[in-house]
Amino acid sequence: MFDKKIYIERRNRLKKLCKHGVIVLPGNQKSPRNYKGNDYNFDQDSNFLYYFGIDIPNLIGVIDIDKNKEYIFGTDYTLDDIVWMGEQKLLKSFAQDSGVENFIELKEFDSFASSLLKEEKRILILPQYRGETILHLSKAFGLDPMRINDYASETLIKAVVDQRNIKSELEIKEIENAVNITREMHLEAMKVTKPGIKEYEVVAALEAVAAKHNATTSFFTIFTKNGQTLHNHFHGNTLKDGDSVILDCGARNINGYCGDMTTSFPVNGKFSPRQKDIYSLLIEMFDTAEKMIKPGINYKDVHLEISRVLTKGMIKRGLMKGDVDKAVSAGAHAIFMPHGLGHMLGLDVHDMEGLGEDYVGYDKFPRDPQFGLNALRLARDLKPGFVFTVEPGIYFIPELIKRWKTADKFTEFLNYDAIETYCDFGGMRYEGDFLITETGARRLGEKMPKYPQEIEEIMNK
Ligand code: GLY
Ligand code: MN
Ligand code: MN
Numbered sequence: 001m002f003d004k005k006i007y008i009e010r011r012n013r014l015k016k017l018c019k020h021g022v023i024v025l026p027g028n029q030k031s032p033r034n035y036k037g038n039d040y041n042f043d044q045d046s047n048f049l050y051y052f053g054i055d056i057p058n059l060i061g062v063i064d065i066d067k068n069k070e071y072i073f074g075t076d077y078t079l080d081d082i083v084w085m086g087e088q089k090l091l092k093s094f095a096q097d098s099g100v101e102n103f104i105e106l107k108e109f110d111s112f113a114s115s116l117l118k119e120e121k122r123i124l125i126l127p128q129y130r131g132e133t134i135l136h137l138s139k140a141f142g143l144d145p146m147r148i149n150d151y152a153s154e155t156l157i158k159a160v161v162d163q164r165n166i167k168s169e170l171e172i173k174e175i176e177n178a179v180n181i182t183r184e185m186h187l188e189a190m191k192v193t194k195p196g197i198k199e200y201e202v203v204a205a206l207e208a209v210a211a212k213h214n215a216t217t218s219f220f221t222i223f224t225k226n227g228q229t230l231h232n233h234f235h236g237n238t239l240k241d242g243d244s245v246i247l248d249c250g251a252r253n254i255n256g257y258c259g260d261m262t263t264s265f266p267v268n269g270k271f272s273p274r275q276k277d278i279y280s281l282l283i284e285m286f287d288t289a290e291k292m293i294k295p296g297i298n299y300k301d302v303h304l305e306i307s308r309v310l311t312k313g314m315i316k317r318g319l320m321k322g323d324v325d326k327a328v329s330a331g332a333h334a335i336f337m338p339h340g341l342g343h344m345l346g347l348d349v350h351d352m353e354g355l356g357e358d359y360v361g362y363d364k365f366p367r368d369p370q371f372g373l374n375a376l377r378l379a380r381d382l383k384p385g386f387v388f389t390v391e392p393g394i395y396f397i398p399e400l401i402k403r404w405k406t407a408d409k410f411t412e413f414l415n416y417d418a419i420e421t422y423c424d425f426g427g428m429r430y431e432g433d434f435l436i437t438e439t440g441a442r443r444l445g446e447k448m449p450k451y452p453q454e455i456e457e458i459m460n461k
Helices: 004-018 046-052 079-085 091-097 106-118 131-141 145-151 154-165 169-192 199-212 273-292 299-316 324-330 357-361 398-406 416-420 452-459
Strands: 022-026 032-035 060-064 069-074 102-105 222-224 244-249 261-266 387-390 393-395 427-429 432-436 441-443
Touching: 004 022, 004 046, 004 060, 004 154, 022 046, 022 131, 046 060, 046 154, 060 106, 069 091, 069 106, 091 102, 102 106, 106 131, 131 145, 154 357, 169 199, 169 244, 169 261, 169 387, 169 432, 169 452, 199 222, 199 244, 244 427, 261 273, 261 427, 261 452, 273 299, 273 387, 273 393, 273 427, 273 432, 273 452, 299 324, 398 416
Parallel strands: 069 102
Antiparallel strands: 022 060, 060 069, 222 244, 244 261, 387 432, 393 427, 432 441
């Protein structure tokens, strides 16, 4: 938890942005794995964490803009709980640490909610994603739980997004800390990967690095020789000489901030000529994006430019043909990269995705429904203080190739016979985390290996 001044300032800014009404921000509850008392690792709701900083379950924060009052609703542990859990800090003192004057028992929340309804207050809630919270808010405010997100306030969503999209110096330090732990996870994976090892053995080694820093993971680790499946969560393969792997992982540090990086490397520590060839095109895409990003440029334009680099590279290699611009505007290149170039990063790995991807990533024009562009999460003009990922990929997805070929899709741009010779290649992705500064951009974290020689050096040390 940071100094209470931070949370007071954040809430004051939110009050100014929303102008009037009563903001209700529930924290998360514990989530049982298979029975009450055997829980998943607790992750606080990131909006609650941002505005109140209290990292324990079962709290509701209320900001009454009209009366200029703030409340934390919660329940102190009983003596019985303390016997099992050890001594616990009083919730009232957590509220004080957060700069909130009023602490009220959670069982009073429903009557508090009724009084707001009676006073016909403008109640501002965010979209909800946890069953328990949905049921509780629905009961307290008399809403249909199946439709509760219809009542989410667009004013509040936009205010939170505007505020959280610009990271403070303190937040940048926190994210950079998470990025550096993430970097160590990648270096460890490169060191331990070798022919004969199981994917899960590498995952165990790299996740131990996060644990060593008192961090957890910011999402389920992707480590696979089948990188053509974008979010492959299977870790059961034995790695063989000649395979290449994708590692996409991140640390979530003790204050909740996330890292998110991807590397691709050969299992035997030496890129084959074919692996090196595709990898060099991938890095050309990454470097192109890195050179372009600065305040004022729209991220969709960066995505489209790296798509042109991809298309040119594929024409050079005989896998595509025709006019580069026409191929990119038709979306033919998306056969190799069906996802977007990146997303915001912060207290969530896809920052604030729970509020709606388009609220976070789009403000000037709507999302393009074209295959590939429909997965572009960020298409804003970049501003100082934005922290986001750059993550180009090149994949050979056999089922996609087969279906497009059968449908004669984009035959003016795609050389299917040549593409099919890569059906056993898998996929590669490279991802770094960037901050937009006043004058340009800075990659966060200590230097990461990127070029083949740098990766090979680490793998063969
Ligand atoms: N970790 C998923 C992603 O890179 O977006
Ligand atoms: Mn990632
Ligand atoms: Mn990412």
